[in-house]
Amino acid sequence: MKDINKMELLISKFLRLGVIISGLIILSGWLMSFEADKNPFISLQSYQHFSLINSLEMNFILNNWGKVISYLGLMILISLPVLRVFLSTILFIRQKEKMMAFLGTVVFIGLILSFFMGIEGK
């Protein structure tokens, strides 16, 4: 049990580092695309379905690298809790805690499924 707590602390410290790194990437992307956004709120006042893939394609074509970098930072940030669940599950498997490893796997599968819902969702 003590080993698990120690390892969880290590995972959480790693996550804090992940937050700082993704925060810096998001900041760089935001600053790079800052000039391009004169009043970003006008286009966000009504809802229009425009998927992430479409947004990335458009920003690639327009060479809007600031936005692409922002998306990368946001993706890393969103992935951090998923990574935490994955690492915790590995930890339980290594400790031969079958039931806890099973619960961790269910959470991990749930998270992956939820991402797929966004691809399908309109």
Next chain:
Amino acid sequence: MISLALLPISIVAGFIGSILGLGGGVVVVPVLTLYFGVEIRYAVAASLISIIATSSGAAASFLKDHLTNVRLAILLEIGTVFGAMTGFLLSSSLKSSSLFIFFGGFLIFSALMMFRQKNDPRAKINHPWSEKLGLNSKFPENGKWIHYNLANIPLGLFSMYFAGIISGILGIGSGIFKMMAMDSAMKVPMKVSSATSNFMIGVTAAASAGAYFLRGDVKPEIASPVAIGIIIGAWLGAKVMPKLNAKVIRKAFIIVMIIAATQMIMKGLS
């Protein structure tokens, strides 16, 4: 230049959220929708991103204090993750006006909950699920280790599913519901429930944030300054918290919450 204004506002949101133990979403969503005119779905998605940042950043300090029950968190995350998925699906079929009314109602509920008398009862008998999974644990208080049992885990798990739905729909951490379920149903000591709730919030938010992100609802124009601002604000809040009179700030913020709730409900009805 207008998006620059979001940065200081988000810093204030993160600061208030950190001091009052509320997620930044309670401040961010009303500000984005009421004052910047942003569509509520984009505001919800941006808010979820900021929740992941604060929860993931703070997890280490709660673990270091030996207050987080990691095993319990993993069990309860099953409820919150599947709840958040349901919330995402429900939000897709809800109109923006309904989301405004729903959010306004949540703000009033949160304001009322701040007056709640907080009891800290303990479970005498350990629930069989807790026994099987080894969820009962101990935490430090006044230089001593206090052992605790857990009660009514199925009810707690079901309540977490509900907390996940609210999080997925409104873009909030649902910490208030998570703590209620742990304190009232499962008799988790309050210090432990607060730390464990914070630990779980990032995973709950990631379930719906990932879906919103891939659907294209996370817009960097707003999500970036909000995430950066909330990270800075929450860090500042944690630094100055011991020096502040949180009770006075809490009372003042209740008034702000009720005003924001009224405006959101009126916008939803108009």
